[in-house]
Amino acid sequence: MAAYKLVLIRHGESCWNQENRFCGWFDADLSETGEHEAKRGGQALKDAGYEFDICYTSVLKRAVRTLWFVLDSIDQMWLPVHRTWRLNERHYGGLTGLNKAETAAKHGDAQVKIWRRSFDTPPPSMDEEHDFYQSISKDRRYADLTEDQLPSCESLKDTIARALPFWNEEIVPQIKEGKRVLIAAHGNSLRGIVKHLEGMSEEAIMELNLPTGIPIVYELDKNLKPLGPMQFLGDEETVKKAMEAVAAQGKAKK
Amino acid sequence: MSKYSLFLLRHGEGAWNKENRFCSWVDQKLSEDGVKEAQDCGRLLKELGYKFDLVFTSILSRSIQTAWLVLEAMGQEWVPVVKSWRLNERHYGSLIGLNRAEMALQHGEEKVKLWRRSYDIAPPPIDESHPYFLEIYNDRRYTTCDVPKENLPRAESLKEVLDRLLPYWDSTVVPEIRKGRTVLIAAHGNSCRALLKHLEGISDEDIASVTLPTGIPVLLELDENLKPVKPRQLLGDQVKIQAAIKKVEDQGKAKPTT
Numbered sequence: 001m002a003a004y005k006l007v008l009i010r011h012g013e014s015c016w017n018q019e020n021r022f023c024g025w026f027d028a029d030l031s032e033t034g035e036h037e038a039k040r041g042g043q044a045l046k047d048a049g050y051e052f053d054i055c056y057t058s059v060l061k062r063a064v065r066t067l068w069f070v071l072d073s074i075d076q077m078w079l080p081v082h083r084t085w086r087l088n089e090r091h092y093g094g095l096t097g098l099n100k101a102e103t104a105a106k107h108g109d110a111q112v113k114i115w116r117r118s119f120d121t122p123p124p125s126m127d128e129e130h131d132f133y134q135s136i137s138k139d140r141r142y143a144d145l146t147e148d149q150l151p152s153c154e155s156l157k158d159t160i161a162r163a164l165p166f167w168n169e170e171i172v173p174q175i176k177e178g179k180r181v182l183i184a185a186h187g188n189s190l191r192g193i194v195k196h197l198e199g200m201s202e203e204a205i206m207e208l209n210l211p212t213g214i215p216i217v218y219e220l221d222k223n224l225k226p227l228g229p230m231q232f233l234g235d236e237e238t239v240k241k242a243m244e245a246v247a248a249q250g251k252a253k254k
Numbered sequence: 255m256s257k258y259s260l261f262l263l264r265h266g267e268g269a270w271n272k273e274n275r276f277c278s279w280v281d282q283k284l285s286e287d288g289v290k291e292a293q294d295c296g297r298l299l300k301e302l303g304y305k306f307d308l309v310f311t312s313i314l315s316r317s318i319q320t321a322w323l324v325l326e327a328m329g330q331e332w333v334p335v336v337k338s339w340r341l342n343e344r345h346y347g348s349l350i351g352l353n354r355a356e357m358a359l360q361h362g363e364e365k366v367k368l369w370r371r372s373y374d375i376a377p378p379p380i381d382e383s384h385p386y387f388l389e390i391y392n393d394r395r396y397t398t399c400d401v402p403k404e405n406l407p408r409a410e411s412l413k414e415v416l417d418r419l420l421p422y423w424d425s426t427v428v429p430e431i432r433k434g435r436t437v438l439i440a441a442h443g444n445s446c447r448a449l450l451k452h453l454e455g456i457s458d459e460d461i462a463s464v465t466l467p468t469g470i471p472v473l474l475e476l477d478e479n480l481k482p483v484k485p486r487q488l489l490g491d492q493v494k495i496q497a498a499i500k501k502v503e504d505q506g507k508a509k510p511t512t
Binding site: 027051053059060061064065068072075077078080081082083140141 | 283305313314315318319322326329331332334335336337394395398
């Protein structure tokens with residue numbers, strides 16, 4: 001019997017996704033498709049009659065706006081919302097802003113492969129010369145971060161290492177108090193939570209790409225162990241596609 | 255000398271505003287025009303270069319929606335938004351859902367004038383027989399307030415609005431302002447008025463003639479004791495502001511339809 005239910009939602013397409021650029025901490029907005037995905041996700045939660053008590057999101061607008069679309073759909077705009085940099089997307093350092101071709105041209109295919117396959121090798125740092133250094137590292141929203149906390153780049157390991165303390169110290173106590181939690185965030189910060197919940201290996205989490213705009217439901221026991229695999233909410237077609245996509249990932253050729 | 259800047263914003267048009275009905279604690283979202291008012295306000299604040307640190311709203315969707323639209327227009331979606339019933343619109347009791355014509359018919363012009371102009375006379379309380387009673391009191395958000403649901407108002411005078419707003423202002427908003435944080439309060443006509451009365455020391459008589467236009471940001475520059483150092487400033491294009499003021503005043507004068 002599930003003691004708790006947790007819902008995660010990964011934001012949909014951003015304007016930069018459209019251009020295939022490494023986004024990371026760049027504050028790209030949702031594209032029209034991404035907005036549609038968020039509304040559809042909200043509708044799925046509404047159809048299933050979900051109620052929440054508290055919401056968490058990052059400080060990047062594509063996640064915040066996704067949450068807003070969802071809360072509007074389920075008519076729970078009044079819920080308390082906590083925003084944290086710790087749920088931000090992985091920081092892609094010097095790769096931020098580059099598209100796939102530019103990255104390969106700049107660094108070579110071999111290096112790109114290493115970065116893609118490594119759990120703990122970070123991309124190059126974003127230095128002061130970088131186009132986005134000022135707009136990201138010096139952004140007012142990060143003013144309270146210490147020098148140690150503010151990243152200039154992150155491996156997946158780094159992302160998870162700064163996301164989990166927030167999960168453990170802020171979110172878990174709320175779940176244990178019986179609060180129904182909704183988290184709207186990014187591919188890599190959500191990977192951190194999923195890896196932790198399911199006790200996945202580094203290899204396994206790197207294979208997992210969470211579907212976008214689709215509410216992901218975990219039923220948890222009183223120790224916050226999942227009672228089964230993650231469930232997706234939505235119409236039959238959408239859910240089927242998402243499940244197949246996730247299943248195929250593990251088998252994808254490298 | 256101005257030490258702090260505080261911004262107040264009265265949300266724009268909801269569906270019932272168009273029909274001149276008292277919406278009060280009924281939870282309506284903004285109309286298309288109301289959405290546009292909020293977006294215009296956000297664009298203006300962005301042009302003027304303002305940066306918020308914190309936003310307070312009520313727990314009624316139209317004020318939250320307004321805050322979200324403003325933050326979105328300013329690219330400041332990351333700014334924390336804190337919500338409280340203590341910033342809700344005035345509770346209009348049994349008058350909820352009535353338009354001004356119906357009110358005059360049901361209760362007489364004199365009574366209506368009294369409720370609208372007096373500071374401390376509340377309309378008759380809402381009760382279970384009222385068509386909107388369950389819609390309001392069965393709503394889950396009212397189980398999350400800092401008073402038990404049974405102690406929430408059934409009707410309010412403007413004085414009672416300030417009575418439940420002031421503790422929140424003192425305990426939660428003031429400390430943030432004193433930390434030097436630029437605060438936006440996105441709320442309702444009467445919750446904004448009540449706060450203005452308190453901050454500006456407006457008398458019980460004079461507050462009756464103070465109305466804020468919708469969708470126009472109000473800037474209050476406060477000294478270290480949180481007293482205004484100059485008159486409140488309505489920001490933006492003066493022609494637009496005058497039109498907004500007129501719109502609100504005309505609503506108050508709406509003739510009953512025959």
